[in-house]
Each structure stands twice: as C-alpha cells, then as structure tokens.
Amino acid sequence: MSNYEFFKPQTVKEASDLLKNDGYLALSGGTDMLVKIKNGFFKNLKAVVYIGGLPFKEIKKENDKVIIGSGCTMEEVATNPIIKENYPTLVEAANTVGATQIRHMATIGGNVGNSSPAGDSIPALYSLDAQVVITNGTSQRTVEIKDFFTGPGRNVLQAGELIEAFVLPFRKTTGRFMKLGERSALAISKINLAVSAWEDNKKHYRVALGSVAPTVLRSKKAEEILENAAHPLTEEAIQKASEAARETADPITDIRSTKAYRKQMAGVLLRKALEK
C-alpha cells in the first residue's frame, strides 16, 4: 500500500480546500475506495480525505422535495420511513447493494461518486428524477442525475467539489428495481433496471437501465408506451415496452457478460418488473 496521508475535516470548506490538491481523494464509507487502494488502482494517491464527519447524513422532506444526504448508508436509505413510504424502487435498489456488512458502510453519495455504470442506486435515482446537489464549501450547484455522469467512473465533479445531497420531487411512487448478477449477494450487476411510476392527471413512468451502456440510460420509448397504454397493462403493452427497452440498451461485452445477453435481459427484466 502506498504512503498516503489522512485528513478528517470537520467542515465542508476545509474538505473542499484539501480536495483541490492533486492526488487527494474523498473517502466516505470506503467500500469502493479501500478495495481500489488495496488493488493499487491509484497511481498518484497522496491523501485520503475522510468526509464522514461532514453534515451530509440527513434524510428530510422540505416542501415538495425530499432531500437525501450523500453520507447516508444504503441501510439508512432502505429503512428510512419517508423513503419506504414513497420510493420503493430506491429501497429495493439500496437493499441489493452487497451484503448486510457492506450496506452498513456503503453510502449513496459514494455509489454515485464512484460512477460505475453498474452502481445499483443510480438507475433508481434516474427513475425518480433525482437532482444532485454539488458543493465546494462556499457555493452550491445542482445538476440532473442524467447530466452528472460523463462516462464509466467519470462525472462532472471538479477538484474540490463534493456531492452534498440528492433531491427527489416529493411524490408517492410505485416501482421495482431488478438486478441480474452471478449470485444474489455481493454481485456486481450484469444488468440492472429500475421502473418507477406515479399518477397525477395521467400515469407517468420512468424506465432506467444500468450496465447496458457507458452510463445509465432511460428508455423513453418504453416509458411512452407504458404511459399511453390502458391500465392495468395488457400483455401486448408489456411486450412492446420490453422490446423498446431491449432496443435502448447499448451494452458492451466484458468479463461479466456478452452484449447479446445483456440486450435480451433488458427486455426480460422490464417484463418481470411490470408483471410483479
């Protein structure tokens, strides 16, 4: 292991100033970071900046929004009453991250910050129209989740910027998160899919697919088919939406799975999600 330094800042400003230095990386739950450090992934790691002391740990409802602090663990997200009541897709997604021990450490900000196209909370956040609140200790900016990622492991964060929270429009949704991996616990998704739906004057659907492209994708075509279909959904509508999801998928072949299989599974997972 390299000889990096360790900092435990108490304010966002302090953390942000440290993170402006070359080779200084943020550490939250550490479940991605420690594995990468041990694997020698970082060639230029000078310091680890532990952000667990920052005030990013709250989940609260504010007017027509729900705010999820980036430092909340998957366990905290999955067991929070506001989230359980309104966002079942996110609960299911958080509950599939690793096993119990990992879920008590892994944070939602770390999952998004890591920016893997296989990150399980990400399609769920897409399906809930999440916004990402970014801070540098003095000012904030907000981007839509779909604009946050720029490629596998890459995102719009500048040196010194941190994810402070995720903001979801407050609405009562239904939905499902589905994931296919080698085995149920501890699997990196070969493909994952989130569907969320809600109703005002009309039905709204969001279908988001992970691990099928360099970043998570929404299948707008599938959403449109579902929104315009009669309810309860007919077999024909489900079939059409599944085909649309398959067409949206633009996967790669890698050690975890082939391209043809992933495309096929995108359709199958959507069908399963809708049938349940």
Add this chain to the structure above:
Amino acid sequence: MKIIFTLNGKKVEAETTAQMTLLELLRQNFKLTAAKEGCGKGECGACTVFLNGSPINSCLKLAATLNENDSITTVEGLEEDKLMQRIRQSFTDEGAVQCGFCIPGMTLATHHLLSKNPKPSLTDIKTALAGNICRCTGYRKIEAAVKNAADKGE
C-alpha cells in the same frame, strides 16, 4: 496519529497510521484475534465487527476514521452476552463449526439478525448471512444453528 474510541465497552486510545485498517488495529494493537482477514476486500465477512451496534467489514474501514463517540464490539466483547451465548451453544450443538475461521463473523451476523428479527425465515437467515463465506460446512448446518438459536429464544 492518536485515536480514541470505545472498544468492547471500554474507552481506549491507540496509535494508528493513515493506512491501517480497523481489522489490523484490532489484531495487532489490541491482540483481539477473533475477527480475521479472509479476503481483505469486503467479500467474505471473516472480519465482521459491530460499529455502533451494526455489522461492518473491518477490513474496509481505516482505523483513522474512528471518532471518539464510535463504539466497536468484537466477539471477545460479547462473552457475557446472553444472545451470543445461545448462538454459540447452537453452533456447537448443530456441528456447524469445522475449521472455525468464519465463525466469529457468522456468529456476529447471526447476533445482528436475531436481535432485530427473533423469528427469521430461512430466506431471512440466508439474506442475513449472505456476506459471510464458509469454505468448510456447506451452510446447511450453519442455517440449522441459526434456526436452533432462534427457537431456543422463545
């Protein structure tokens, strides 16, 4: 650097480096060797300890991240714990232990499960132990031991 935290109910002070994991700190500085390093990557659960009452992989936690109000509990700290005594007895009765390497982690994961869900289904048991790998037993006996410990809790 110096850290202060609560270990098995007692306030302790320790000297750690930036790179040291909690697992290394427990084993090297405190000679608490129940938690073990299997994979070092969060996959096997042999290093499981409680942080503020919840199970974590101590191989993925830097010791330096511990705060003064953090409390770590290892198997050694649960000698007098009634639930842990019952779990240990059940593991012995069911013959769920072979080499023993995974057992501290298994029994802590079981403790967490039963303290939250005293009457778990087989699926609950499998889910709760999904982060703990055993290369000896084939899991059937471990599952039976957890069930047995739950039944004895009535």
